[in-house]
Amino acid sequence: MGPRIGEGPQMPDRDTKTTMGTEDMPESKVSMEPRDLHQDSQPRWLFHNIKFFVLCHSILQLAQLMISGYLKSSISTVEKRFGLSSQTSGLLAAFNEVGNVSLILFVSYFGSRVHRPRMIGCGALLVALAGLLMALPHFISEPYRYNHNSPENRSQDFESSLCLPTTVAPASVLSNDSCSSRTETKHLTMVGIMFTAQTLLGIGAVPIQPYGISYIDDFAHQSNSPLYIGILFAATTMGPGMAYGLGSFMLRLYVDIDRMPEGGIKLTSKDPRWVGAWWLGFLISAGLVVLAASPYFFFPREMPKEKHELHLRQKVLAGAVSIVSKGKELSSQHEPLKKEAGLAQIAPDLTVVQFIKVFPRVLVRTLRHPIFLLVVLSQVCTSSMVAGMATFLPKVLERQFSITASFANLLLGCLTIPLSIVGMVVGGVLVKRLHLNSMQCSVLCLLGSLLCLLLSLPLFFIGCSTHHIAGITRDLGAQPEPSLFPGCAEPCSCQSDGFNPVCDTSAHVEYTTPCHAGCTGHVVQEALGKSQVFYTNCSCVAGNGTVPAGSCDSACSHLVLPFILLISVGATVASITYTPSFMLILRGVKKEDKILAVGMQFMLLRVLAWMPSPVIHGSAIDTTCVHWALSCGRRAVCRYYDHDLLRHRFIGLQLFFKSGSLVCFALVVAILRQQKKEASIKATVKSSDLQQQL
Template sequence: MGEQPIVKAKEAEEPFLQHKEAPENQTDEPDEDTTCGFWIFKGKSLQSFATERMYVTLYGIAGCTIAMTFAYFNGTITTLEKRYKIPTQMSGIISVGNDMSTMFASALLGYYAGSGHRCRWMGVGLLTFVIFCLLTSSLHFLYGAGDEALKLTREFGAANGSEHIMHLENNRAKLCQQNASSSCVQESDAWIPQAVLLTAQVISGVGQALFYVLGISYMDDNLTKAKSAVMLSLSTFLRMLGPAIGFSLAAFCLRLYIEPSLEPLITPKDPRWLGAWWLGWLILAAAVLASAVFMFFFPKELPSAKARRMLEKPETKHLQPKDLSVGDMMIAIRRILSNKVFILNTFSSIVYFFGYMVYWIFTPKYIEVQYRQSAAVATMATGTIALGFSAAGVLLSGYVLSRYKPSARLLAAWNATVDFLTVAGMVGYVFIACEGSDNVTNMTISRQANDTCSPSCHCDYVAYAPICGPQNVTYISPCHAGCMDTGKDDLGQTIFTNCQCMGNSSIFLGNSSLSSELPFGVDGPCPVDCFGQFITFLVVMCILKLFGASSKNTGILISLRSVLPEDKSFALGLGSMVASIFAFIPSPIFFGWLIDNYCLVWGKTCSSKGNCWLYDTKSMRYAMNLTAAFCVFLGGLLNIAVWYYAKDLKIFDAEDEKKPKNHNLDDIKLSSLRASSKDLQF
């Protein structure tokens, strides 16, 4: 088994050698460029793994682990906002930290690092993701669960004396304070967690550029045209499993309390619930580390690829590095910029990504806010159910492409059709509203606008602790409701009584010790049933993901099929840089600002306004979805222009497969505008 690839290579050379004599013993032994292993871990037993299928499988699995990290971050982002009091706009900036470093690294790495040992550089890139995971999780070990989370556990009261007395003291701190103003929460180092999260993202961006830019070009150089379509679909499918696994892992961890060893006094449906967000990062670090080790074992060039190259040019026994210069790079830039199909397809994707990025990052948050679902349910729906349809779309498109080999114009027309279907779905999101959720928000707005009572209670720095009052109205805290006393009813529920800011409504409390005709509120937000609307939203989202994923491979084929073979790696890096500048960096920041613009209740500290606890759901739904739909609509118009100019572009050329000329011209270009697994998440 150890020498099988070499034997096959020699057999493939026999017809050619009848006409031209090759140097003696040219392929008798694998040279350094085609030998598996690194350092002391080498041997003939490893050589049987140096195959195209094995590389594509491992590349897909490694890409899967990277996609898991991004999906896990998106799935836990609302918990990070609550724990470290991060506004949505700032979390948007943090989430694009990897795009910032990728923007600067992609073009340079694509041009200069492509001639090195790409698999080992890819292994280094995976190691940066290990650092990313460990650095992110370190926040929990540095800062702990936080006092606000610990106060909501049974052990906190037991550790500070009588559990009942501590519980009453915590509740009294939320009451109306008419004689003294409430003190603000000191957060002198609130910026440090944000800086750590941003630094971790920036580090991962360098690894992202190394892995995707070099990995895709390595795949392109080592695959034959006959296998490339199938291998592309296999690799994409494996990578698309990453978001599903990442979101599922986030859902599992968020069901556990931030300190799993403690017993919380609230349920996961309570907006104050904080899940064990840090736990998944340790699991992800181990998974990425294993992928990095295996990636180091692959050779600089696969033996099968070298055999095909030797058939063309036997004198090039070893790969020759390119003569790289700034002048040559500028010539390549001008050549790429003059390519109308590439430029139009690039900017079509950029506009589409700008509009769709908000759903990649903030869909769990959107489900929590609009449909009142827990963080675990929102993450599970986004990651497992919806992404299953994305994976199906990729596999289906791969089959159609390899089976029917459609023309470039047909591919561009399909991309435009998918864009317009996506626009229709986004507009449909506007009308998938939960009346109960909107009514709770509207009542809160009305209460705030007409409230002349709670200012005298000095509630500015009272922590968010919603209570449900008469007429199913949710109040921000007992203080905002003007409640003066607290106790428990017969069922053990916490009751806040003598609530002066609840108007004249009065409800009899039955046979409890608090029996009196007084306005009162029950601890926790008012119940809202939005499950039916949530299911409708989920169905529409799954349909959009099925069609949207089917256009991933079509965009790939159009984009770099139009580029010269020598511009392949550079076009990939340049496209990634441009996409980062115009879409992946500004989009999350813009939509984070847009979402924050409709915040009604901010958590306040002495130095900042912290995170948002309550949004104007209706206004947020209209603004976010219609803005995103407009951007995707522009992408559809640009795809129509791609359809016009792609009339002479050849995607598949079956006749040339029989000819031993310029294989690079016939290989399917396995790359995308975005050198990131985020493209494959939705």
């Protein structure tokens, strides 16, 4: 059996721990090691190797961040499937922070008092359970019905939404049946399951990062620890990008791929009624988490201290990755890796009562420090911007430029997130190579915030207005219509809440159903292996013409690449400012308060940014809706938005948070300049006094 440090205290002192090597260990233990390596099997030896732990932890955090970020990649699809408003979906996306914040202090207190690898494994299994719960509503709900005009016992065909007077009676029956108490109870059950899953996701993620980082720091060689943490960060930053990539692939598949109706479906991914297989990504991510969690139950509570320094240009690599490791996740969920480990390193020296007593005192003293407070407020503004963008930018791209949810996720996963990671690396390299002091770091943050703000201004003008939708939007200067829909469709007795859009391409007018366009027939044309549906004899179209199924394409779809490029460059510039701002916090507070100050910074970012920001952005998006789908008298999902208003309010919120960050850094520069001036005056006075004494 491999050596285990079972004697003595559970956690060696910091000074003793860092100097422990081969010569510091008892001779018997050192002499045992070669014999044990031959006696033990290779897998057993692996679990006493810190390098193998780093590999396992990199894979686990990548898989955990895939689950955390996957909901954001499919947020618009979940809204359509379960009839949620953007405010509700934003609250759902932010709800995992509730469980996380509520338990982080307890994790910080227990530190090494528990079996850290097993606690990480248990937390990972809870994360996997949360992923399975997120997918559960798909299996306990009825198959998705994209055509609610069709009776339950009929296939979802095209005739159900045509202009036929015989549809009046069945439509009223359907409307009454769909609003039963059982239907509403099932809807609340689905939403409740997802909120519960998000809470469990936050609770399960609590021990993963702090225990993993402290475990590596305790048993790795002192010079290798920064390198391992840098490798860990480099691997885990791929998690959000892979989550969007997974969402891009899954949303190309139909939601009920496991229970397809007879004859298949007649939708394409460009149809606004299309719902992708949002649940499949949660199952895949949960399976990866379970596989990644398995080794943690075989790691020892304490393993032998690593004895040798890696000969891989250790000085260059260790210095570079130690700064890179202070980065953060774009998407939401990945905070600096050493933040949560900080509290865990000091808390084991305190009793529960002492820990509770010391925390408020240090909190008040630290919050009274102007530099700390302003830098944290600037990071709160930046994190609020990032949280809102990560949650709702795919939806804004879908609506603004008429692209699919799959393509929107692909843009974020392949462009925005990688460039943001590059920005974090550049910021760390600038701080290290140029040896920036506090004043220079604050100036760099100020310039970065200003440039990020300027890059956002053109986004107000990249886009176009909502096309004309009959009965919902009207062209400027047009006469108001006497009823909700044009008079040409009045003989059809169409349902007001039906949704099967068609587009009059010649006039660029969209109708919510073929019935509202006065169409009485349909044809299906096959071309290049794909079927295209056309509705014929439409009385609301010039010359009783033919209209294709689906919404009208945006006239601004060619602007999607300039739009996402500007956002990506702005995100890169914003990411550059993170490492300098983190250094301002480390250099601005007292030495004895640094660990708890970093922990408080993490908590404030969670409470003030990651929790409220998605709800704020979702509420702002809801105010731009011009046509809601109704379910039992309540507003469900939004069918149409005012595109100009949507773009202006979403980008306006981003500008508001960027402006807040800019103001905070401007105040930091002013305070540091004043402190430098006062220090210069004191030095001059002291020098003159010394000369007089001489």
